[in-house]
Amino acid sequence: MAGLALKNIHKSFxxxxxxxxxxxxxxxxxxxxxxxxxxxxxxxxxxxIAGLEDITDGELWIGDKLCNEVQPRDRRxxxxxxxxxxxxxMTAYENVGFGLTLAKTPKAERDAKIREAARILQMEHLLDxxxxxxxxxQRQRVAIGRAIVRNPEVFLFDEPLSNLDAxxxxxxxxxxxxxxxxxxxxxxxxxHDQVEAMTLADKIVVLNGGIVQQVGTPMELYHRPANLFxxxxxxxxx
Ligand code: ADP
Ligand code: MG
Numbered sequence: 001m002a003g004l005a006l007k008n009i010h011k012s013f014x015x016x017x018x019x020x021x022x023x024x025x026x027x028x029x030x031x032x033x034x035x036x037x038x039x040x041x042x043x044x045x046x047x048x049i050a051g052l053e054d055i056t057d058g059e060l061w062i063g064d065k066l067c068n069e070v071q072p073r074d075r076r077x078x079x080x081x082x083x084x085x086x087x088x089x090m091t092a093y094e095n096v097g098f099g100l101t102l103a104k105t106p107k108a109e110r111d112a113k114i115r116e117a118a119r120i121l122q123m124e125h126l127l128d129x130x131x132x133x134x135x136x137x138q139r140q141r142v143a144i145g146r147a148i149v150r151n152p153e154v155f156l157f158d159e160p161l162s163n164l165d166a167x168x169x170x171x172x173x174x175x176x177x178x179x180x181x182x183x184x185x186x187x188x189x190x191x192h193d194q195v196e197a198m199t200l201a202d203k204i205v206v207l208n209g210g211i212v213q214q215v216g217t218p219m220e221l222y223h224r225p226a227n228l229f230x231x232x233x234x235x236x237x238x
Contacts, residue, residue, distance in 0.1 A: 002063030002076070002153040003028040003186060004049065009058035011044055011210075018044050020210040021058070026188065026203075031180050034190045035197040036207035036233070042190040045207070046156050049188065050079045062154065078147035079156040082163060084139045086131045092138075093118075093127040096145040110149075117145040120182060121175075137168045144179070157189040161196070173199055194234055198222070206230050 004026040011019035019041050026032050034042045047053040049060060051072035060067045067075060086095050094101075096117055100110040118124045121141045131139055140160060147155055157176075161169045177200060180187055191197055197204050198218045206213040206221065206229075214226040225231035 003030070004063075004154065004188075005059075005061040006045075006049075007059040007061070009045070009048065009060065010056045011041070011048060011053065012056045018210050019048075019056075022210075022212055024205060024212065024215065026186060028186055029184050031177075031187045031189065031200060031202045032205060033197040033201035033203070034188065034205045034207055035194060036192065036213075038192055040207045041210040042192070042207060043158055046079070046158050046188065046190050049154075050077055050156055051075050052079075076153040077156060078150045078152035078154075079158065080140075080143050080147050080160050082159040084131075084143040084163075086139060086142055088131050090130065091127065092123065092129050092131075092134065092142045092145075095131070095142050096127075096149055099146060099150050113149040113151075114145070117148040120148060120179065121145050136164050137172060140164065140172065148183070153186060155183075155185055155187045157187065159191055160189075162191070162193075169196075176200065198234070206233060208233075 006022050006024040009019055009022045010017065022045065034045060036042055044053060048055050051070060055068050062075060087098065090098070093114055097110050097114045100113060115124070118127055121144060123138065123141050123145065126134060126138055134142065161172050164172060173196065189200060201218055203215060204218055204221055205215050208229055214221060214230045221230060221234050222236050225234060225236045
């Protein structure tokens with residue numbers, strides 16, 4: 001398992017600066033939440049860590065490796081999207097195993113990994129179903145299963161629960177916390193929901209306008225907000 005370091009990371013789309021010098025250290029095994037309003041650059045930052053977006057300037061270290069130029073498939077990182085991104089014509093079993101099939105993992109090993117992920121996520125009974133036969137929460141479980149079988153060093157989640165209703169969101173939050181404990185993996189989780197950030201995070205990174213406003217534990221942010229933006233966003237007592 002690896003930690004990460006972002007050193008003075010910048011991202012521009014054409015002439016528009018979207019990420020304006022982000023410095024951040026994520027310890028191995030930490031659950032870090034990026035929180036901030038819509039459009040502040042959370043997904044862009046996550047996509048750069050995943051290698052889905054070029055880094056305009058700065059350094060991205062994963063473990064002891066400088067990763068700016070490393071291809072996504074060589075990063076030992078798995079990303080879970082808000083939209084689930086499942087293949088509708090494939091069963092849950094095939095969706096979970098898709099990356100392993102691509103990587104030509106032998107069938108017996110693939111089967112063992114898929115079943116182990118299904119056990120962790122308590123979805124063994126759903127493996128024969130196609131996405132249309134699954135609820136939103138079950139689909140999200142399949143998407144997480146697809147990440148788990150790759151055995152990544154770092155999990156990235158981009159608003160994975162925002163398509164679910166409030167009750168299910170609460171259940172899934174507890175499951176994600178448990179998953180983090182069970183796997184001991186480094187997790188970076190993006191949300192615009194302060195409550196989600198406060199309940200899940202070891203460490204919260206508050207972003208606004210492509211700039212880190214504050215980094216701290218939920219309690220530090222709540223009791224000692226660095227500025228008015230953080231206080232208002234987190235809902236600290238005045
Ligand atoms: P968040 O995930 O916090 O809602 P994003 O990272 O998606 O924010 O977007 C940050 C800013 O970058 C927004 O202003 C968005 O319009 C812009 N942006 C994101 N992706 C692109 C792109 N591919 N081309 C141009 N602008 C983009
Ligand atoms: Mg986003």
